[in-house]
Amino acid sequence: MNYPDEPLPGSDPSPDPSPERLRRALALAGIGAIALGAVGAFAWTAGWLGADRLTAGQVVDAVEANGGPHPGFRRAHAKGVCITGTFTGSADGRALSAAEAFSGETLPVLGRFSIGGGDPHGSDASARVRSLALQLGGRGEPQWRMAMNSFPFLAVATPQAFHQQTLASRPDPATGKADPVAMEAFLADHPRARAFQQWAKAAPWSDSWANTEYNSVNAFRFVDADGGERFVRWSMQPRTPFRELDAAERERADAGFLAADLDQRLQSGPLHWDMVVTLAAPGDVVEDPSVPWPDARDQVVVGTLTLLHAEPQSTGACRDINFDPLVLPHGVAASGDPILAARSATYAQSFNRRQRELALGQGNAATTPEATP
Numbered sequence: 001m002n003y004p005d006e007p008l009p010g011s012d013p014s015p016d017p018s019p020e021r022l023r024r025a026l027a028l029a030g031i032g033a034i035a036l037g038a039v040g041a042f043a044w045t046a047g048w049l050g051a052d053r054l055t056a057g058q059v060v061d062a063v064e065a066n067g068g069p070h071p072g073f074r075r076a077h078a079k080g081v082c083i084t085g086t087f088t089g090s091a092d093g094r095a096l097s098a099a100e101a102f103s104g105e106t107l108p109v110l111g112r113f114s115i116g117g118g119d120p121h122g123s124d125a126s127a128r129v130r131s132l133a134l135q136l137g138g139r140g141e142p143q144w145r146m147a148m149n150s151f152p153f154l155a156v157a158t159p160q161a162f163h164q165q166t167l168a169s170r171p172d173p174a175t176g177k178a179d180p181v182a183m184e185a186f187l188a189d190h191p192r193a194r195a196f197q198q199w200a201k202a203a204p205w206s207d208s209w210a211n212t213e214y215n216s217v218n219a220f221r222f223v224d225a226d227g228g229e230r231f232v233r234w235s236m237q238p239r240t241p242f243r244e245l246d247a248a249e250r251e252r253a254d255a256g257f258l259a260a261d262l263d264q265r266l267q268s269g270p271l272h273w274d275m276v277v278t279l280a281a282p283g284d285v286v287e288d289p290s291v292p293w294p295d296a297r298d299q300v301v302v303g304t305l306t307l308l309h310a311e312p313q314s315t316g317a318c319r320d321i322n323f324d325p326l327v328l329p330h331g332v333a334a335s336g337d338p339i340l341a342a343r344s345a346t347y348a349q350s351f352n353r354r355q356r357e358l359a360l361g362q363g364n365a366a367t368t369p370e371a372t373p
């Protein structure tokens, strides 16, 4: 298949790209991301990038190979449901960022809950990662798109390492599991990924999308009305109390228990999360999502997310949205994190592929309500 493809920013073979090149890449990323949000076109058109670098197409090819072909579906986080609700920013949020979301007005929200993995029909109990993607602001308003995960930090620091991890995780057709030798080789090259493995082994599984905390993981910059800038990470912290889904319950759980649980909870009323921003201190690493910040950092509650309604992704409005984390409003800007820029480019690849399949009638399962939770 031929798709427009460009080398990923941050995959330059020269070890130390100049700040000027980085600035140009980020500026182009911002422009590309806005264009992408509007027309679904491929975001990455910077002609200055070299020819021998990792491309978004290669990254998505590898992700797709691990999840199996599922035309019309997202290549990652393939299983999920659409949601709608509102967001209301706080005065404390307004002091940190000039974004419309913190104006005090209540904005419409369109979003999507999902689980990790590329199988749209897989069991909820087989995926420990829960995810929340949001678009704050409706049509004609400045939009803020974000895609967050329940893990607090990433396994890797760069798009290349993410690609190596994807290749090492490829399931062996005979066993359905990753080749342990390939995974050990990856871990030997990327020792910090062991911290993520520890988290995945030890952290309790939540039993609901409603009681899960979702994290931006990548750092961003908040810009206030006077132009003051701060590096931040944020999380959506649930007001619904956490409850663990233990191993025995996972064994018994229905394949679509998360969507059924969500529907049931929403019948009893709205669900709420506090948006909590963590402020970086001078010297904190802001360009590497595999390095968590110390717990003692200042935190500010900047708003409330209220979810009101859920519907199947096959027919809901979230199906045809690319939750590109670089579609940002005035008042929020990218950090220099190369993973963030790579996410924008790879989500565009995945979005283009699935939309093309839908247009060609090859993704009917993705538009049939019975085929999804």
Ligand code: HEM
Binding pocket: 059, 060, 063, 073, 074, 075, 076, 077, 080, 112, 113, 114, 131, 132, 133, 147, 148, 149, 154, 158, 159, 162, 215, 216, 217, 218, 289, 321, 322, 323, 339, 342, 343, 346, 347, 350, 351, 354
């Ligand atoms: C280099 C690193 C990453 C790559 C290559 C990657 C790749 C992808 C791809 C291809 C999709 C499907 C996009 C679509 O078709 O709409 C996706 C979805 C998603 N990603 Fe990532 N991802 C990366 C890192 C992250 C991180 C750090 C987070 C969050 C902290 C994240 C959160 C999500 C979420 C929540 C979705 C589902 C969005 C939705 O519901 O539409 N990803 N990712």
